[in-house]
Amino acid sequence: MVDLDDFDWRKVAGLIIFAVLVMAGGIFVINDYLSAKRMRSVLDDQLKALSEFEQTYKPPSRAQLEELKGRQGSLKKELEALSPRLETEVDTGKLETKIENQAVSNNVTLEKMEFQPSSKDGFLDIFPVYIIALGPNERLGKFISGLNNLGVPWRYSKSSPPKSSKGRIEMVIEFQAFDQEGWYQTYPCNLPAELPATTEVDVGKIKIFKDNLDDLKFQVDNAKSKMSEADQALKEKCDIERQISGLEKRIKLTQEASK
Numbered sequence: 001m002v003d004l005d006d007f008d009w010r011k012v013a014g015l016i017i018f019a020v021l022v023m024a025g026g027i028f029v030i031n032d033y034l035s036a037k038r039m040r041s042v043l044d045d046q047l048k049a050l051s052e053f054e055q056t057y058k059p060p061s062r063a064q065l066e067e068l069k070g071r072q073g074s075l076k077k078e079l080e081a082l083s084p085r086l087e088t089e090v091d092t093g094k095l096e097t098k099i100e101n102q103a104v105s106n107n108v109t110l111e112k113m114e115f116q117p118s119s120k121d122g123f124l125d126i127f128p129v130y131i132i133a134l135g136p137n138e139r140l141g142k143f144i145s146g147l148n149n150l151g152v153p154w155r156y157s158k159s160s161p162p163k164s165s166k167g168r169i170e171m172v173i174e175f176q177a178f179d180q181e182g183w184y185q186t187y188p189c190n191l192p193a194e195l196p197a198t199t200e201v202d203v204g205k206i207k208i209f210k211d212n213l214d215d216l217k218f219q220v221d222n223a224k225s226k227m228s229e230a231d232q233a234l235k236e237k238c239d240i241e242r243q244i245s246g247l248e249k250r251i252k253l254t255q256e257a258s259k
Contacts, residue, residue, distance in 0.1 A: 153257035
């Protein structure tokens with residue numbers, strides 16, 4: 001029989017602890033390897049997606065953006081020089097006061113003035129007002145002519161043509177504003193493809209199988225920063241172009257309204 005007293009239990013315990021450590025170390029090495037492999041795959045995929053985005057959507061240069069802004073500024077000045085001018089909204093309260101003042105200055109009596117519900121006509125917001133004015137025909141003519149000086153384009157209603165008789169005119173005139181939001185909706189600034197989504201990868205967790213993980217992570221972070229700037233520049237370019245298109249449309253509609 002084996003005499004248990006002859007065993008060196010401290011050596012046995014040491015061997016057991018050593019075996020456990022070897023097993024634990026083996027598990028750690030395997031986990032480190034698998035984690036590094038997954039991270040490398042994720043970083044490779046992200047770098048590929050970002051590179052494809054860069055090759056497809058070239059951002060405008062700062063000089064190109066400044067050129068567009070210059071064009072935008074020129075169009076704003078051109079629009080501001082027009083009178084009457086198509087604005088993006090109409091204050092019917094102020095218009096009502098101006099019409100009343102116009103009637104007083106021409107010694108015309110407003111028998112009735114009533115703003116009707118607004119409507120839309122293409123990219124125009126229409127604000128109809130029903131007017132019955134009394135006075136000498138000459139003064140009525142001056143009153144109507146003076147409406148062109150209110151700063152807001154208007155036209156006679158096609159569905160309710162003016163009715164005039166000696167000393168009296170009944171009419172529906174339609175003041176106009178530009179439906180800017182409606183216009184912008186036809187000119188979306190969404191890019192054909194979204195900036196690739198990326199997930200954060202902590203390469204610091206890898207202790208053994210780092211290889212080129214740090215360099216790969218640096219490339220991904222650098223590409224993300226670069227493509228984020230490209231994405232913003234593309235959106236800025238589209239937004240400026242959208243505003244330019246809106247200004248051009250307002251100028252065109254203003255000119256048409258003044259004919």
